[in-house]
Amino acid sequence: MIELEQTRNPTMNSAPPPVPHGKPLPFAGTADQNDERAGGGHAWIWIVLFLAAVGFSVWKFYPNLRKAFASPSTTQPAGGGAGGRVVPVLVATARKGDIPIYLTQIGTVRPLNSVTVRTRVDGEIEKVGFVEGQTVEKDKTLIVQIDPRAFEVMLAQAEGQLMKDQANLDNAQVELARDLRAEDSIPKQQVDTQRALIKQYEGTVEIDKAQIRNARLQLEYAHITAPISGRIGLRIVDEGNIVHPSDANGLAVITQLQPISVAFALQQDNIPDVMKAMKAATPDHPVPVEAFDRDLKVKLATGKLAAIDNQVDPTTGSVQLKAEFENRDDSLFPNQFVNVRVLVDTKKNVVIVPAAAVQYGPNGAPFVYRVKPDEKVEIRDVATGDREVAIGINAVDQIAIVKGLAPGDTVVVQGVDKLQQGTRVAVRSTTRPSAATRPAGAVSESMTRPTGAMPHIDGARPTNAAHPAAGPEGKP
Numbered sequence: 001m002i003e004l005e006q007t008r009n010p011t012m013n014s015a016p017p018p019v020p021h022g023k024p025l026p027f028a029g030t031a032d033q034n035d036e037r038a039g040g041g042h043a044w045i046w047i048v049l050f051l052a053a054v055g056f057s058v059w060k061f062y063p064n065l066r067k068a069f070a071s072p073s074t075t076q077p078a079g080g081g082a083g084g085r086v087v088p089v090l091v092a093t094a095r096k097g098d099i100p101i102y103l104t105q106i107g108t109v110r111p112l113n114s115v116t117v118r119t120r121v122d123g124e125i126e127k128v129g130f131v132e133g134q135t136v137e138k139d140k141t142l143i144v145q146i147d148p149r150a151f152e153v154m155l156a157q158a159e160g161q162l163m164k165d166q167a168n169l170d171n172a173q174v175e176l177a178r179d180l181r182a183e184d185s186i187p188k189q190q191v192d193t194q195r196a197l198i199k200q201y202e203g204t205v206e207i208d209k210a211q212i213r214n215a216r217l218q219l220e221y222a223h224i225t226a227p228i229s230g231r232i233g234l235r236i237v238d239e240g241n242i243v244h245p246s247d248a249n250g251l252a253v254i255t256q257l258q259p260i261s262v263a264f265a266l267q268q269d270n271i272p273d274v275m276k277a278m279k280a281a282t283p284d285h286p287v288p289v290e291a292f293d294r295d296l297k298v299k300l301a302t303g304k305l306a307a308i309d310n311q312v313d314p315t316t317g318s319v320q321l322k323a324e325f326e327n328r329d330d331s332l333f334p335n336q337f338v339n340v341r342v343l344v345d346t347k348k349n350v351v352i353v354p355a356a357a358v359q360y361g362p363n364g365a366p367f368v369y370r371v372k373p374d375e376k377v378e379i380r381d382v383a384t385g386d387r388e389v390a391i392g393i394n395a396v397d398q399i400a401i402v403k404g405l406a407p408g409d410t411v412v413v414q415g416v417d418k419l420q421q422g423t424r425v426a427v428r429s430t431t432r433p434s435a436a437t438r439p440a441g442a443v444s445e446s447m448t449r450p451t452g453a454m455p456h457i458d459g460a461r462p463t464n465a466a467h468p469a470a471g472p473e474g475k476p
Helices: 002-008 033-063 061-068 149-181 190-222 268-280
Strands: 085-092 094-110 114-117 122-126 140-148 221-226 230-232 252-255 260-267 288-292 299-308 318-325 339-353 367-369 377-381 384-391 397-402 410-414 424-431 440-446
Touching: 061 339, 085 367, 094 268, 190 397, 221 367, 252 339, 260 339, 268 299, 288 318, 288 367, 318 339
Parallel strands: 085 424
Antiparallel strands: 085 410, 094 260, 094 339, 114 252, 122 140, 140 221, 230 252, 260 318, 288 299, 288 339, 299 318, 339 397, 367 377, 367 410, 384 397, 384 440
């Protein structure tokens, strides 16, 4: 049987055919190598499953990413210009009104009068009659009382000397009268001598009277009252101190706060406008001046232009001006920095739009996006005039349009970065620049932009000044 089986399968016990040198058999290898290949295949499967789970989690729990990867055609509404988009915008209506022209500069509050109270006599301070920070009244409020006893003694001495010299004068006059009665029996020289003696006594009496007035004046100087009305500062000396007229610091400082002035400087180019306004002013209608805080948000006081200097400072090219304010509420304080606005002119009946509506192209030409009745925008070149920068939270920054718009035209003030010619818009709300929405007080300035419309370069659409590198769709 064994031999028969061997006969039927002659190759079972025979050796395998020789393998050509350098050509290993496919899938040949050791058992360890086969296990490593099998383990590597399972690892790749786990990696793929893990990435799939992470992708599903992101897709499930972060819908914003789905929107980001979604097709633009599925997120944009159908219809409208510029690729079917409808852009939400905020618009305003052009209107006719007045634009006040202001010159604005930083100024320093200065008191009209500031006095350092000093003593005119030597002595000891007997009483301090004021409270620090008190509002004092001229010639009525006691500042300090100096010990008056020394001056009272001087007055008494002067009065006694006057009485003595007056008695000598009276006696000399009596002697002269006696000599005149006996003029025939006495020499004429004696009469002349008596007359000279009377003149001498009269001079002495006048000196005594002057000494009395001086003593009374010294006594009055010992009682020091406020020389001006205003607010007194902190106390410099206390009771019991010996003071002298030569003391450097004095006794106290009084500053006048009502009225008060503000000094500021304007460039020499603004002198003609200021002089024109001052010539047109009258005592009943002076040039208005307003003072604002440093942030130009709160109006502190309203006053008038008081004076302008007589020369320009050659080092700065500016001229000094002074404005005066009543300051009844003490809102202005000496050495305080404020923003000063001088009204020099008012442009009447001009077309006004919010300044945010005016855009500037790469060549500096101003333009606006005007909303047409079909709710599509068109680019409208305009020529701008003076600008009024209003102050406050609800203020409207406005600009005059010299050419290019008519009252009632609707212009875009927000959302311009996504607009181009023919874009359909959806108006979210409407804002109308008016004096009712503007607080009392606005900073106006002349525009530095060109006032005339300029042609576009190569017919290209002007670019928003806020996005100078905007592309065809208005996106940077």
